[in-house]
Amino acid sequence: MSVDAHNADALALLERIVNINSGTMNFAGVREVADVLRPQFDAIGFKTRWVDGTTFHRAGHLIAEHEGPGPKILLIGHLDTVFEPSSPFQRFERLDDSTARGPGIIDMKGGDVILLSALRAIKDIGQLTPMHVVVVLTGDEEDSGAPLEIARSALLADAQGAAAALGFEDGAGDPKTAVVARRGAGSWNLVTTGTPAHSSQIFKPEVGVGAVYEASRILTEFYTKLHTESYLTFNPGLALGGTLVKIDSSGTDGAASGKRNVVAQRMTVAGDLRTLSPEQLVKAKTAMQGIVAKHLPKTSAEISFDDGYPPMAPTAGNKKLLTMYDRVSRDLGTGPVVAVDPSRAGAADVSFVAKEVPMIIDGIGLSGHDDHTEKETADLRMLPSQTKRAAILLLRLNQAFPVQP
Numbered sequence: 001m002s003v004d005a006h007n008a009d010a011l012a013l014l015e016r017i018v019n020i021n022s023g024t025m026n027f028a029g030v031r032e033v034a035d036v037l038r039p040q041f042d043a044i045g046f047k048t049r050w051v052d053g054t055t056f057h058r059a060g061h062l063i064a065e066h067e068g069p070g071p072k073i074l075l076i077g078h079l080d081t082v083f084e085p086s087s088p089f090q091r092f093e094r095l096d097d098s099t100a101r102g103p104g105i106i107d108m109k110g111g112d113v114i115l116l117s118a119l120r121a122i123k124d125i126g127q128l129t130p131m132h133v134v135v136v137l138t139g140d141e142e143d144s145g146a147p148l149e150i151a152r153s154a155l156l157a158d159a160q161g162a163a164a165a166l167g168f169e170d171g172a173g174d175p176k177t178a179v180v181a182r183r184g185a186g187s188w189n190l191v192t193t194g195t196p197a198h199s200s201q202i203f204k205p206e207v208g209v210g211a212v213y214e215a216s217r218i219l220t221e222f223y224t225k226l227h228t229e230s231y232l233t234f235n236p237g238l239a240l241g242g243t244l245v246k247i248d249s250s251g252t253d254g255a256a257s258g259k260r261n262v263v264a265q266r267m268t269v270a271g272d273l274r275t276l277s278p279e280q281l282v283k284a285k286t287a288m289q290g291i292v293a294k295h296l297p298k299t300s301a302e303i304s305f306d307d308g309y310p311p312m313a314p315t316a317g318n319k320k321l322l323t324m325y326d327r328v329s330r331d332l333g334t335g336p337v338v339a340v341d342p343s344r345a346g347a348a349d350v351s352f353v354a355k356e357v358p359m360i361i362d363g364i365g366l367s368g369h370d371d372h373t374e375k376e377t378a379d380l381r382m383l384p385s386q387t388k389r390a391a392i393l394l395l396r397l398n399q400a401f402p403v404q405p
């Protein structure tokens with residue numbers, strides 16, 4: 001198959017783009033990676049465009065579309081990495097015949113090369129013409145731009161009407177697994193207030209208990225009532241209480257002052273919230289609001305939520321797509337593929353299209369280990385086999401529709 005004939009080219013392309021620093025905030029580097037990939041998509045007959053990221057304070061996104069009459073299939077990758085120019089980890093380094101280390105080599109420049117190589121292989125055998133494929137390579141997956149709705153509006157627009165979406169993240173790093181569900185990742189802010197008074201009067205009806213006890217009541221109830229629910233987690237990561245509390249605009253730094261002999265006037269707590277489905281998110285928020293609303297004497301409390309990355313639930317459609325991928329892998333002689341436990345899969349771009357697209361899998365990029373660290377290493381033997389799996393899945397998806405998820 002054409003994949004093997006082009007494997008040396010694919011490896012060379014991977015080495016070339018790994019050697020371009022594209023930390024999310026290095027806009028020139030993110031664009032440079034796009035500038036290398038764009039002509040490759042043009043060469044196989046895709047229409048390409050650059051979505052400028054000025055409005056969401058990031059580099060931008062590369063979009064490539066091939067508009068055949070077949071069902072629309074969305075392929076998702078990203079151009080950026082977590083390694084900014086200040087990182088000591090900058091270069092592709094061949095370790096032996098089968099492995100190489102490099103920034104973003106599996107997360108996810110390897111996946112970008114796989115999706116491109118799969119499309120080239122399909123083109124080479126003359127099967128691309130009927131296919132409708134949209135490739136979205138975002139420039140800010142690792143540190144998304146704000147406002148998030150604007151940063152992801154191009155991805156969402158291109159997901160409209162798609163029958164299936166494939167994400168080429170490295171997933172669990174194991175070619176025997178793929179991702180059918182990702183927990184969402186949002187945040188919450190709790191603010192409690194109390195009645196300031198001399199501490200000797202605390203617990204008197206007119207003074208009450210103060211802001212710190214109220215916050216601690218709420219956190220304790222969050223824990224005791226909700227911590228055993230599967231796939232639901234919520235972590236208070238920053239808490240400040242006292243008489244005066246200040247938190248800076250980043251939400252990650254602040255200061256508090258107070259005295260032992262003064263009943264606390266204010267406390268703020270910042271936390272995250274991870275859920276497996278939109279239903280679980282709504283249920284968790286309702287339960288948390290119910291706990292917040294009760295109030296100890298002479299206190300009040302408010303909680304606000306920011307949904308952030310939406311959950312991608314393990315739907316029947318996603319599982320059906322995994323079954324197709326598993327079948328492809330078995331037919332190629334590369335063995336079965338099973339779903340990753342969602343508690344091991346973090347939020348990713350594919351989550352944004354979970355509501356729009358009936359069948360999604362992710363984590364079918366280049367396998368390896370230690371992404372987001374200076375030990376990020378790829379198993380290069382997986383480059384041709386993952387490419388073949390992606391190519392055959394795309395061909396079968398194109399033929400399979402209409403499929404009821």
Ligand SMILES: [Zn+2]
Nearest residue numbers: 107108141169
């Ligand atoms: Zn990634």
